[in-house]
Amino acid sequence: PTWKDALGTLKKNMNDLATTYGKDILLAEVAYPFAPVDQIEGRESMEWPMSPQGQADFLKATEKAMAGVPGGHGLGYVWWYTDSILVPDKQIHIWRQGNEALFDHDGKPLPAMKLLAAEP
Numbered sequence: 001p002t003w004k005d006a007l008g009t010l011k012k013n014m015n016d017l018a019t020t021y022g023k024d025i026l027l028a029e030v031a032y033p034f035a036p037v038d039q040i041e042g043r044e045s046m047e048w049p050m051s052p053q054g055q056a057d058f059l060k061a062t063e064k065a066m067a068g069v070p071g072g073h074g075l076g077y078v079w080w081y082t083d084s085i086l087v088p089d090k091q092i093h094i095w096r097q098g099n100e101a102l103f104d105h106d107g108k109p110l111p112a113m114k115l116l117a118a119e120p
Contacts, residue, residue: 006047011065018073025069027077031100032058034110050099056111063115082113 010027017023032048034055048054048061066074084098085107098105102113109117 007061007065010062011068014065014069014074018070022071022073024073024075025066026075027062027066029080030062030077031080032112033096033099034101034104034112035097035099037096037099052104052110052112056115059112059115079116 014025017025032055033050034052036050048058062077066076068074079102081095081100082102084094084096084101085103086094086098086105102110102116104110
C-alpha cells in the first residue's frame with residue numbers, strides 16, 4: 001500500500017490481479033517506518049504508528065494479505081533497504097534517515113526483523 005492507502009486497497013488489487021489475470025504477485029519495495037519520518041505524504045492517515053511495534057504490525061498484516069491471495073498467487077515481498085542504518089560521522093545520504101530499516105540506529109534487529117527470522 002502507499003502511505004495514504006489502507007491495506008484493503010492492496011488486498012483488492014492483489015485479488016483482482018490473481019483472479020482476473022491469474023498472475024503471481026511479488027510486492028517490491030515494501031517498507032514501514034519504525035520511527036517518525038516527517039516527509040511522508042499522507043502520514044496523518046497511516047494505519048499503524050511509526051514505531052517498532054507499528055512496523056511489526058504492518059509486516060504481519062502484509063504477510064496475512066499475501067497469504068490470502070487467491071489460488072496461491074501471493075509469492076511474497078521484498079523489504080526496501082533493510083540495512084539503511086545511519087553511520088556516525090559519514091556524510092552519506094540514507095533514505096529517510098534509516099527509519100524504514102529492519103534494524104534500529106544502533107544496528108540491533110527490530111521486532112519486524114525478528115518476525116522475518118522466525119520459523120513459519
